[in-house]
Amino acid sequence: MRTSQFTGLSEPEGDEKISAGTLAYISTRVQLWAYNLVVKEFKNSGITQAQLARRLGKGQDLVSRMLSRPGNWELKTFSEFLFAISGAVLKFSIERPLANAAQNATFYKVKSVSTARPASTASVETVMQQSEFHIIKQSTDSTDKVAAAA
Amino acid sequence: MSRVQILEGLLEQRGLFELKSLLTNDEGPRRMIVAPGVFADVMPPFADTPEGERLGELRGWLDAFMEGNELSVAENPDRKPPDTMLARVRPVEAEFWSIRVTDPDGTPGIRSLGAFSDTDEFIALRWEYRENIDIFDEEVQSTIEAWRDLFRSEAPHSGSNLDAYLTIYRAV
Numbered sequence: 389m390r391t392s393q394f395t396g397l398s399e400p401e402g403d404e405k406i407s408a409g410t411l412a413y414i415s416t417r418v419q420l421w422a423y424n425l426v427v428k429e430f431k432n433s434g435i436t437q438a439q440l441a442r443r444l445g446k447g448q449d450l451v452s453r454m455l456s457r458p459g460n461w462e463l464k465t466f467s468e469f470l471f472a473i474s475g476a477v478l479k480f481s482i483e484r485p486l487a488n489a490a491q492n493a494t495f496y497k498v499k500s501v502s503t504a505r506p507a508s509t510a511s512v513e514t515v516m517q518q519s520e521f522h523i524i525k526q527s528t529d530s531t532d533k534v535a536a537a538a
Numbered sequence: 539m540s541r542v543q544i545l546e547g548l549l550e551q552r553g554l555f556e557l558k559s560l561l562t563n564d565e566g567p568r569r570m571i572v573a574p575g576v577f578a579d580v581m582p583p584f585a586d587t588p589e590g591e592r593l594g595e596l597r598g599w600l601d602a603f604m605e606g607n608e609l610s611v612a613e614n615p616d617r618k619p620p621d622t623m624l625a626r627v628r629p630v631e632a633e634f635w636s637i638r639v640t641d642p643d644g645t646p647g648i649r650s651l652g653a654f655s656d657t658d659e660f661i662a663l664r665w666e667y668r669e670n671i672d673i674f675d676e677e678v679q680s681t682i683e684a685w686r687d688l689f690r691s692e693a694p695h696s697g698s699n700l701d702a703y704l705t706i707y708r709a710v
Contacts, residue, residue, distance in 0.1 A: 416597075
């Protein structure tokens, strides 16, 4: 038996290094939001992958592969895909979801954890700041927000 | 007792844990419930190590599930694209699934096995680095046993097609 206590994430402070795990969590979230944004836009557009490939001047294999998983897309690729799909342009804004972390934090105490491996034992303070993507359609001026953690 | 009643009891007694987004602490359109062993490893702080990085990514995927992100889903365990995000595992009739974290590049990723307790409601019972799973069927069997320890004779949620499991998905 072992007892561990966990808390939520918190904003960075001072010079303390942000752990690789926290950075990975944040970048994964943003990658998945961005990917979801493109996939949703593609679905809503009603165009085919072949059509999108022609618009981009790329092979359909490549387009199909890109749309199949949330990889580490370059910003250039995101921009090109979104514009080619619907004329949408990527815009950025940021928010700080952990600013009120102290009020939002959920505290857990786990007892009798039966697992094949020990729980993560990181002692580094965790950190983060969430980016939020918006896209604006040039033609309609309607705004579609990524389904952020909100 | 029904599966729903058992689940609620387990959540109350901390035999299982329901995750909430680390960013907002909100409940999303889907529920992700995890066993204590999974919970212990996907809660921050995440370590400043390659392992911590991979666990941070796993948690990112679990949070994306809760937030209703579109998932690529394979119903056929033997025929799925390598980047499928959620795949049914053999034996199909047992109704168990694998969450497939295929990042970061250069690693085989992580698999987290479990079953649906309802539409858009998944219970992750185990996780493992893919390279540590020598015999996948044994990992599945351990997951099935973990389910039985918790739910006894109550089977996982099942349905005739993917709509019975998820509301936002892309069949692959």
